[in-house]
Amino acid sequence: MPEGHSVHRIARQFARNFVGRRVQLSSPQGRFVEGAAVLDGHVMTQARAVGKQMFLEFDNGLWLRVHLGMYGAWDFAGEILMDPTIASANGRMGQTNQRGTELGTGSGTTESQAADAVLDSAGENSLRSIGAPRRTRVRMAEQEKEIDRLETFPPEPVGQVRVRLLTDTVCADLRGPTACQVLDAAEVQAVIDKAGPDPLLDDSAAAEDRFTAVVRRKPTPIGLLLMDQSVVSGIGNVYRAELLFRAGVNPHAPGKSLAEDTVRGLWRDWAHLLTIGVETGQMMTMDDLARADWVLAMKNRADRHWVYKREGLPCRVCGTHILLEEMGARKLYWCPTCQA
CATH class of the missing domain: 1.10.8.50 (Helicase, Ruva Protein; domain 3)
Structure with a gap:
């Protein structure tokens, strides 16, 4: 199950690529047709994560709540922009010690600059795979990796896509979530209050x-x-x-x-x-x-x-x-x- 850091990263990618833009919503799988319809064509105004849950607000006062659960994942595709608050070549990335303080490299090269060139065997270092803009498809779940480069946009849905969010340049496909529902502001606050x-x-x-x-x-x-x-x-x-x-x-x-x-x-x-x-x-x-x-x-x-x-x-x-x-x-x- 994706832990809190993954959901915060996903929310920041939505903030960077979707907030302030008019979004088309659909349900290629067919299980979220009514929910997609009430949000379709509206401007996304906010993206936020609370623990393992993510909330996307639209200009009609409604929110899309998503909990990825054990099997959920988002695929971003298109000209993906890197969220500037996530470490990049100009950012920083600490390592830890037992007391939880941050350590530098002491060499004049920041940890984040080095990390940009470090990918594990599964290609999970999303500093590279999410970095953009370029036309590509990226998986964001517990592990993050670039899947392929795109020849056409938007790509055809792959697998059981519960909901697709689409702008002129980027789309996001959700598969396998535990929760995917439309809530009003009071309902969102009630969920957050329990967390x-x-x-x-x-x-x-x-x-x-x-x-x-x-x-x-x-x-x-x-x-x-x-x-x-x-x-x-x-x-x-x-x-x-x-x-x-x-x-x-x-x-x-x-x-x-x-x-x-x-x-x-x-x-x-x-x-x-x-x-x-x-x-x-x-x-x-x-x-x-x-x-x-x-x-x-x-x-x-x-x-x-x-x-x-x-x-x-x-x-x-x-x-x-x-x-x-x-x-x-x-x-x-x-x-x-x-x-x-």
Whole structure:
């Protein structure tokens, strides 16, 4: 399932390519004909992400709400413009250390400049694949990659396209979402009100206090609380495992058993890793990497994480074998020594 950084990146691509433009909406698959009809021909006025959900506003006061779920993805096609707030050759991209501070290269070359030339084996570094404008087709889901160059525009729909959004230069096709619905402003606010805080939208002390207070009054294991979108928005299976390892927290510890400083540290580290994820398109959680190791990690997903998908392998810190179990119907990876 796409985690929060992916949805924020998608929303920013909509803001860059669709907001302020009149949009044609259709449902090639036929399952969203009525919803597409009420939005067709209107100007998109806003694109925003809240955790794992995205909301697109139109000038008739209605919104398109999308939750990609496990299988959803957007394909952008056409003369795609790069969102300037996502790292590019002129931007910056940090790596992390255990305290969640940002590190420079120390060489006069920014991390983002180097990243522009680093693609992994799946072509997932979207700094290159989303960079444009040029006529191309790009997949944006949990992993992002350029699919092909276009000879004609708009391209024929491929697969079961729930909804297509089309301007003169760019189209976006949605496949396989868990939710795709038209809401009015009050309904959108009701959905947002049920969601936990998203540090990319609100990094205030009040948001941190809200998260901390909820976690510290719950008997629920912290490994479940971090996946509860009413507690905190955007965290999925990868970030859950990595955040808990980085904090040295046992995933089975009840929320109410954790020290206040520990909970606040989880919130701040989530804000930090989410920012890196949005800038880079990668869930990079490794720390203090030398330049060569950083490039290797950007190329290979297996080298980006402390514990995720490393079951049976020695912990990178203590050497204990990483455990794999099920928690909340999802796979949980953790070190029984570092997170005792």
